[in-house]
Amino acid sequence: MGEVLVLVEHTDDEVKKVTGELLTLAARLGEPAAVYVGAGAAAALETLGGWGAARVYVAEAPELSSYLVTPVVAVLAQLVAERSPTAVLLASSAEGKEIAGRLAVRTGSGVITDATDITAESGSITAEQPVFGGATVVRSTITTGTPIVTVRPNSVAIEGAGGAAERVDVTVELTGAATGARVTGRVVEEKGERPELSEAAIVVSGGRGVGSGENFSVVEALADALGAAVGASRAATDAGWYPHQHQVGQTGKTVSPQLYVAAGISGAIQHRAGMQTSKTIVAVNKDAEAPIFELVDFGVVGDLHQVLPAVTEKVTARKG
Amino acid sequence: MNIVVCVKQVPDTWSEKKLDPSDSTLDRAATDPVMNEMDEYAVEEALRLQEAHGGEVTILCMGPVTAADTVRKALSMGADKAVHVLDGGLHGSDALATSLALSKAVEKVVGAGGVDLVLMGSESSDARMSVVPAMLAERLGWPQLSFAKEVVVEGTTVKIKRVTDDGYLAVEGETPAVVSVVEKINEPRYPSFKGIMAAKKKPVETLDLADLGVDAGAVGLGGAWSRVESFELAPPRTAGTVVTDDGTGADQLVEFLATKKFF
Ligand SMILES: Cc1cc2nc3c(=O)[nH]c(=O)nc-3n(C[C@H](O)[C@H](O)[C@H](O)COP(=O)(O)OP(=O)(O)OC[C@H]3O[C@@H](n4cnc5c(N)ncnc54)[C@H](O)[C@@H]3O)c2cc1C
Ligand SMILES: Nc1ncnc2c1ncn2[C@@H]1O[C@H](COP(=O)(O)O)[C@@H](O)[C@H]1O
Numbered sequence: 001m002g003e004v005l006v007l008v009e010h011t012d013d014e015v016k017k018v019t020g021e022l023l024t025l026a027a028r029l030g031e032p033a034a035v036y037v038g039a040g041a042a043a044a045l046e047t048l049g050g051w052g053a054a055r056v057y058v059a060e061a062p063e064l065s066s067y068l069v070t071p072v073v074a075v076l077a078q079l080v081a082e083r084s085p086t087a088v089l090l091a092s093s094a095e096g097k098e099i100a101g102r103l104a105v106r107t108g109s110g111v112i113t114d115a116t117d118i119t120a121e122s123g124s125i126t127a128e129q130p131v132f133g134g135a136t137v138v139r140s141t142i143t144t145g146t147p148i149v150t151v152r153p154n155s156v157a158i159e160g161a162g163g164a165a166e167r168v169d170v171t172v173e174l175t176g177a178a179t180g181a182r183v184t185g186r187v188v189e190e191k192g193e194r195p196e197l198s199e200a201a202i203v204v205s206g207g208r209g210v211g212s213g214e215n216f217s218v219v220e221a222l223a224d225a226l227g228a229a230v231g232a233s234r235a236a237t238d239a240g241w242y243p244h245q246h247q248v249g250q251t252g253k254t255v256s257p258q259l260y261v262a263a264g265i266s267g268a269i270q271h272r273a274g275m276q277t278s279k280t281i282v283a284v285n286k287d288a289e290a291p292i293f294e295l296v297d298f299g300v301v302g303d304l305h306q307v308l309p310a311v312t313e314k315v316t317a318r319k320g
Numbered sequence: 321m322n323i324v325v326c327v328k329q330v331p332d333t334w335s336e337k338k339l340d341p342s343d344s345t346l347d348r349a350a351t352d353p354v355m356n357e358m359d360e361y362a363v364e365e366a367l368r369l370q371e372a373h374g375g376e377v378t379i380l381c382m383g384p385v386t387a388a389d390t391v392r393k394a395l396s397m398g399a400d401k402a403v404h405v406l407d408g409g410l411h412g413s414d415a416l417a418t419s420l421a422l423s424k425a426v427e428k429v430v431g432a433g434g435v436d437l438v439l440m441g442s443e444s445s446d447a448r449m450s451v452v453p454a455m456l457a458e459r460l461g462w463p464q465l466s467f468a469k470e471v472v473v474e475g476t477t478v479k480i481k482r483v484t485d486d487g488y489l490a491v492e493g494e495t496p497a498v499v500s501v502v503e504k505i506n507e508p509r510y511p512s513f514k515g516i517m518a519a520k521k522k523p524v525e526t527l528d529l530a531d532l533g534v535d536a537g538a539v540g541l542g543g544a545w546s547r548v549e550s551f552e553l554a555p556p557r558t559a560g561t562v563v564t565d566d567g568t569g570a571d572q573l574v575e576f577l578a579t580k581k582f583f
Contacts, residue, residue, distance in 0.1 A: 068464060101449075105455050132446075187488050251357070269334060299560060
């Protein structure tokens with residue numbers, strides 16, 4: 001059984017949950033091996049082993065973090081050449097997809113983005129992707145090169161029957177085009193305790209019905225009571241009520257949480273494109289005709305300024 | 321500063337998109353075509369950079385005959401000229417093939433007078449892959465400055481703010497470079513009447529695969545490195561419960577959340 005490379009998504013001090021999901025999928029296709037680029041690998045080894053990684057390739061030279069995307073492509077391309085893996089799996093984040101795209105060009109391989117499931121049948125790998133905002137489900141195979149697949153967060157439950165992972169250090173040389181885009185600063189505009197939007201199990205989103213930036217506090221309060229991330233419609237981000245990074249939809253993030261709560265959001269097709277694969281959908285909207293109600297498992301026709309604070313209070317009270 | 325802007329024609333996002341059962345490609349006849357919204361921001365940013373730094377703005381669009389409308393729209397916003405990559409053999413091209421054809425077309429414009437920047441949208445609303453800019457940068461060997469919410473050019477250095485989950489990265493590179501923009505970067509202008517009239521006389525060069533020196537076997541459905549095996553409509557969601565708040569709406573919602581073990 002060949003090796004399946006999984007690119008680790010991480011911040012400086014934490015491995016993202018989607019990596020465990022990728023390793024779980026990798027175990028179905030071959031022997032899972034993680035690829036960690038950047039600082040912090042030592043602390044991550046145990047987690048990665050627990051999630052089933054047999055091996056962790058570590059490239060931690062500081063200069064690898066000084067350039068955008070290309071150093072990771074260089075590491076993966078080198079491993080693809082040396083190890084001839086069965087497949088390479090990455091998270092479907094903005095950066096994950098860019099890395100996948102460049103790696104595909106460099107290694108002469110087919111690439112599938114935004115998969116929600118991967119299966120191996122008679123030697124070929126089939127990926128399932130929801131397209132057009134989840135209205136159609138497509139199954140595709142990669143016919144050329146090393147299959148490269150990016151997978152959406154929350155697509156599978158982490159199984160992780162693993163033990164200890166062996167660490168293998170990797171060095172790459174960055175030349176020419178690999179040093180073209182220099183990262184000169186990292187600015188954190190907001191850092192809270194809330195989970196990251198695309199990975200969160202629960203998302204509470206607000207739209208134009210929220211009414212103002214200050215009023216988003218009712219959305220945040222419910223999010224905190226449920227341990228959720230906060231999302232927003234484009235109407236709300238365009239108005240400057242909530243930061244752009246939180247936008248859900250066609251031109252924002254695609255989320256697929258266990259629970260999506262839409263408050264004061266009408267449910268325009270472009271918003272639905274980012275959330276309609278959520279497992280459970282709840283809406284609060286004062287207009288009974290709002291299209292969002294066509295999607296819901298549970299809906300309340302009412303004023304969100306009354307309903308949300310009351311729900312927050314009751315949830316908090318019942319949690320004790 | 322000479323700028324190439326890549327614009328794609330896509331189905332209107334207000335329409336329901338479908339795949340054509342005969343070859344599993346997007347059924348373009350079923351929808352109204354428009355310019356990919358994100359690309360309007362790229363055109364606007366190019367025009368603003370041109371106002372500040374001079375040079376020419378060239379529109380680059382790969383697409384079927386109808387894509388000429390999208391090319392015209394970009395010209396009516398104020399771009400100077402256009403290249404339309406048009407060849408039946410491109411039907412069904414994936415992102416790899418698209419980036420190959422676009423890279424050859426960019427090289428043509430480079431040969432004709434030089435290119436300092438390629439501006440693109442960061443995502444097309446139909447494919448939603450967000451990979452063509454990265455692939456194009458890879459093929460050209462130029463710096464990739466993608467997901468920009470701000471672009472500044474100082475001499476030969478291009479500085480962008482790249483959006484991240486919690487803020488932004490400051491990234492810079494030397495020209496020639498590939499830049500992709502997000503929709504918060506500016507407010508695209510509407511074509512003026514004068515602009516629409518002027519666009520009718522602006523030069524549009526049509527290039528086919530032979531002009532680009534691209535092998536027909538490398539693009540289109542046959543050249544794709546992945547293959548759609550099957551597709552189906554997602555099952556419709558089962559109708560849920562909708563209650564009207566009579567003072568107990570919150571209680572009923574909390575009950576629902578509790579039964580589903582969400583807290
Ligand atoms: C190319 C393109 C891309 C787009 N991309 C996106 C995208 O990524 N994401 C996105 O979200 N949109 C996107 N849009 C915009 C989309 O078409 C809608 O305009 C947008 O989603 C509307 O946001 P909304 O639901 O918050 O506002 P509205 O449609 O104005 O709806 C507000 C809702 O709030 C309800 N309401 C008002 N007050 C209250 C109250 N007190 N209590 C309860 N309910 C109340 C109203 O009944 C109404 O249903 C895009 C559009 C285009 C053309
Ligand atoms: N056929 C095309 N012609 C011109 N530009 C394109 C084409 N396809 C993609 N692009 C550019 O690449 C960007 C990202 O597209 P995508 O990777 O498909 O999401 C778009 O916003 C366009 O700028």
